[in-house]
Amino acid sequence: MRVCVKFSREGFCKYLAHLDIQRLFVRAIKRAGIPAKYSSGFNPHMNISFAYPLGVGIETLGDYFEFVTTRDIDVVQAQKQLQEQMPEGFSVVAVGQLCDTEGKLMALTQQAEYRLEKLPMQFMDWMKSFLQEKSYHIRRERKGKIQTIDIRPSVRECIFLTQQSLCLWVDCSSGSALNPTLLLKQAAEVCKQEITAQVIRLELYTQKNGSMLPLQTLFG
């Protein structure tokens, strides 16, 4: 059975790297006694694959991974069992079944929603002017080559919540993706001062029948 897990991580656990999180969930699934399927071969291992890896330092309320079990399981029960195995800071929000005809989570994910908090005034001003632009080119290094890329199209929508916080919808797929900390870095360069903020990923979205829906709607 194809199983999908939605989880959150808050607080200092945001400082764990993607590989740490992967290892952490593999062990949790094992401890919970959920019959995950192992790869065959010389060194069998449990395959769990994430919708979109989360950067170090970012909290999340809506991240996903999927894996396959050797037999059908009760998803409500599994959510409870898995939750019991979570270290402090992590929470299993929901567990559900994914339809076999559906593509891989990674391929389905298209957008991410973030909330940025504790932002300084300078960033808010920079962001407003950024949104006015049609394009915004930055230079970055990839495999030793300097590239110029346009990051403006990756920012789909932005809603200012308070004087210090905003909500962002950005591209989040293998074709096009933007990490919001890149915006903080750009603003810092322009304003010539350090800019830090609390970054929380709220949800991942997929396109269904012309509208963007949370990944959770695929199974819940």
Next chain:
Amino acid sequence: MIDTVKLDQILPLVEKPGRYIGKELGSVKKSTDLPIRFLFAFPDVYEVGMSHLGSIILYHMTNARSDTYAERAYAPFPDMQEQMKKMGIRLYSLETYTEASAFDIIGFNLSYEMCYTTVLSMMDLAGIPLLARERKEGPIIMAGGTCTYNPEPLADFIDLFVIGEGEEVNHELLDLYVRHKKKGLNKQAFLKDAAKIPGIYVPSLVQVEYCTDGTIAAIKGENLPVKKRFILDMDNAYYPDSLIVPNIEIVHDRVVLEIFRGCTRGCRFCQAGFIYRPVREKSLQKLMAQAHQLIKQTGYDELSLSSLSSGDYSCIEQLSVRLLDEFEDQHVSPSLPSLRVDSFQKEYAQKMQNARKTGFTFAPEAGSQRLRDVINKNVTEEDILRGVGYAFESGASTVKLYFMMGLPTETTKDLDDMVELVSKIREVYYRLPKEQRNGSLKINVSAASFVPKPFTPFQWEAQDTTQQLREKQNYLKEKFRSLKGVRFAYHDSPISFLEAVFARGDRKLGKVLWYAWQQGAQFDSWQDCFKMERYEKAFELAGIDPCFYAYRSRDVEEILPWDHIDCGVTKEFMQRELRRAKAGKTTPDCRQGCLRCGFEEVCVKK
């Protein structure tokens, strides 16, 4: 508690921030309002400290007490230290982010000599005065672990040392602390009473007098010698039924099962082989129960055995077979010792093939039979060639070989024999029919520099000079160059020299450690952090000649700096072993007959 908002600001700036956050599954949550708050401090990074089984056992054991909350702190790496200092964040515990200075007791684990300066840097980061005599209040600083068998170089800094295994004595000490705290703690009075507990050593209550030549004239104090503590019954000794599951990858990221303590082989260079005597095994049933419980609780997919020589465990075959059998469908792969070929059961050999390959390692330690007899490494060339032969037949094409350089009585002939042995091993491989060979042969030869250690028959011997060791390294490097497929690696000699100085040092070296730390020394076992110049400067400032400690051979009558510590093996036995070494005579494994090393009472009763 430290300011976590500030912590949140610096964590993005350091390497591997996961080291500094705690919050692991299995870490203990308790009320902070208990009579004793105890901090286990490990003078190395998280990944190293968390892999140290002994201190994790003691952490859980201490937390099993209702009157104590034990927490952990590891040494922040220099990048983190810098940020902490900038922000005014002091050393803190991973469980509750409490400042180290707010604890009742801080217990350091000392596993190797090169961690001493890191101990100082942790105390400094905690805002605690380094010198014991300057600490009228604040936490009691204690230390345990392998290096405490000669605790003298740290005598100026540590209030009390635990000599030996902590399972019983730690409780006695904490009971005493609670009694003292109830009536209002007076550090001096507490230390005086603590020194009466067998296995507790309080250096400030012991006076050392010196002769004009720098050797020791007398060691004076009450309750001497301090006898090492050890537990008798491994099956009933405390062992946690849950472990901390780290959030980041640590050095030994698996269930580690301790199968026995002690060793009967009597290799004359090996300190562990003497200080951890007598041999005490855990029963097969106990081990299987612990293995199942810990795998279930941690979710690890690897398990390894821990002891000084796992192949010597009396039920090693049954244990190996059962581990392979019972964990097969749980996707757990046990790492097992390679067993002697003749003791192999067919079925077992088959299963071993399927188990994870850990690579084949052999430790001849010395190149010639003569020198192996001197160090009492009872393995013959035939044994080694048979072992590698088996490894090659079963599909291996990479083997690791461990040797030592600078062993007592070593000559160029012994080095030539080392090269000869390696070339014979190559021949074994190339004698195999081509179809049976698995690619091109790789032999990794590693040669460590010999460090004479206290509580070994070689404790009186001189270490080779750095110059001599370098020459030997170059000689071997040249010789091995002509052997295709052989990689020769050696440890840098300045560190071995310092190890030799501090391993057999006296209290005068406290000054050196202090100056070295002031010059910036810490994390000295990390190649990128170590700088010999700091120590050179420190010896100069302290007016101490390090060669006195490393290069001098001692008379067996000389009073040694650790003579007031009793590890259980008698000095007579060590002297006898030294004489036999010089005569090139081996001593058999004492399982074949007791050699009266000092534990007769325990061993014979068994």
